[in-house]
Amino acid sequence: MRHFTTADLNKHIGDVTDAARRSPVFITHHRKPRFVLMSIDDYNALRRQQTDDHRQAFTLDTIPDDVADGLIALADQYDREDGKDG
Structure with a gap:
């Protein structure tokens, strides 16, 4: 998974969102993963997996x-x- 800093997100939003369109990316702050940015299709697939699991x-x-x-x-x-x- 690709990693971008919060500074990258602010300075290069196009590059970060292009990468997230292909696969989820970590957004780090002070070298620690803080957020995940992903396409809406990936998000919806993740939500479907969660709702299908009734364990x-x-x-x-x-x-x-x-x-x-x-x-x-x-x-x-x-x-x-x-x-x-x-």
């Missing part, structure tokens, strides 16, 4: 009852199937 993480303290019940049912089914092989 969630829980701890034992925060797991919803329906998820816990489903996991217990799967574990019971696994135990029953494992017992048939033994």
Whole structure:
């Protein structure tokens, strides 16, 4: 990924936006990445990826009852199937 400084962004906006049109670029400030500039098409693709992913993480303290019940049912089914092989 290409890197530009905030000074580059101010002085050479055309070069920076041309690069961002091809692929996302880092904008750095004091040598640390602070922003990412990308085309709207890349941004929309990223948003679609995020909305298509419905995974969630829980701890034992925060797991919803329906998820816990489903996991217990799967574990019971696994135990029953494992017992048939033994």
